[in-house]
Amino acid sequence: MLKLTSALLLGGLASTASFAEKWHMPTPYGDGNLPTQIAYNFAQEVKDNTKGELDITVHSGGSLVKHTEIPRSVKTGQVQMGEVFMGILGNENPIYKHDNIPFLATTYPDAEKLWKAAKPAVAKALDKDGMVLLYAVAWPAQSLYSKEPVNKLADLEGAKMRAYSPSTSRLADLMGTTPTTIQVPDIPQAFSTGIIQAMVTSPSTGVDSQAWDYVNHFTEISAWIPKNIVVVNKRAFRRLDKASQEIILDAAANAESAGWAGVAARAAKDKATLIANGMTVSQPSPELIKELKAIGKTMSDEWKAEAPKDVAAILYNYEK
Template sequence: MLKITSALLIGGLASGASFAEKWHMPTPYGDGNLQTQIAYSFAKEIKDNSNGELEINVHSGGSLVKHTEIPRSVKTGQVQMGEVFMGILGNENPIYKHDNIPFLATSFDEAKQLWEAAKPDIAKALNKDGMMLLYTVAWPAQSLYSKNAVNSLADLEGQKMRAYSPTQSRLADLMDTTPMTIQTPDIPQAFSTGIIQAMITSPSTGVDSQAWDYVNHYTDVKAWIPKNIVVVNKRAFRRLDKDTQTIILDAAKHAEAAGWTQIAERAAKDKATLLKNGMMVTDPSPTLVAELKAIGKTMTEEWKAEAPKDIGAILSRYEN
């Protein structure tokens, strides 16, 4: 059970905005990550524009709350804000899986369109759980890391594949690999101890975890473009005065705009870093693309079957 000392709850739900207070915002990613850097900028803008009346303390690298516990800690008011990889919420509501479906949206333009199609339903679901959506930041397209070259799924058969969401676990099954739930900080140890032999993740995560120390190949399959969401406890937000609420919402708009603008540049930079450190960075073979697209079609149909009305509406808005 999550334990946070009372000292960490200074400026919690019982306090108002009539005096300076400190809020806490856990994020699972390290300081070198673009999403975390945007979180720091977001927090700074709020502090500056509120003249120090509200300070957001960003706790990076899972140092305050484990990744999987962040949504609950925000929902219950143990912390006021938090950042989470949206796909890990997929077991709570299938609409959270929309950006983890392989080959549904593989470019940043497509990812933006899919987000606009899903955003109203995401905001509604969060609202029911006592949270409010502030902003989202995309990741670079997710691609394949492996010890050996992969020209078809047969080259991965029987291997243990890292999974970081329910959707990735299903993908691993369909790839004839064994899914292993491994969070970002544990990736190097998981590879070095043989817990996993392959993973699909962003070039940014590969750089952050120094993937070249334990794998040799990066196959740029561009399977999907997932997102982080930053949420705030609804009660905490409503207790603020209107001016402070506006400051937070404005900072959130700026953070989201910065994220979508900077992510493509960061993706190119991180792929270059993988190359510089000796990894083989290649495009996927036609066979591998065809196999993964077939899996993507299967997973899209399975996803739609989970909630035909809601997901059908998202797909309809996205495709039209």
């Protein structure tokens, strides 16, 4: 259920006809994460440059709307804007999976290049759903957390693996594990109660959930670099005057630039925090990488088959 009060609803789309508007922006992750910090900066820039006429309140950590409900809440106008992990939209349109394909783009320059290739298609799909794409923020590369060392996939056979998107569910299947959907706030309890035994996620999520309390090993497979996207309800955006729209778009461009500029440093900082708290950080064995790249090839082929024309266009723009 949405955690929306009547007061918030009264401050919804109906308020966009007047100035000194107050908008609400739910985000799924906590304040310690780079995407959330950038969201606060974005909101402050908009407020400053509109001279307070547009005040965006960031509700972090799923405190206003649950993660999986954020896209629908923005689309229907229950909130004006929101942030979402793009991969959770993969069942709606295969183009949202482009940054969840293992080993398609594993460096930050390649991930940014892939985003530029996919961005027009993503914006078009969101527009059809009544939303305007504002900006994206990349996560650090996704790697493997486990209680015991993992040198080959057989070491994980039968384990329950955290899943958080259609692509990560498929990955868990292909790894010989059981996919189990767990959102970030529930990770510690899921490990402590045996609901999951492993996960593939960023060093930032590991720090945010204090992974050292329940796992010992972080294997840097760096399989892919996913993104959060920030979207705004199209009707709410269009009701703003042109000057306010431009301020939002300028702030969004600055937010996206800040994300690409800061993600590598955040990854290094968070990995150092894992080490400082006693976790063993290691490079993957050649056998493990070979097995994972074979899975990546399978997932890439499946992705292409889902939407041959759209996926081919993204890959063409990415590879050219």
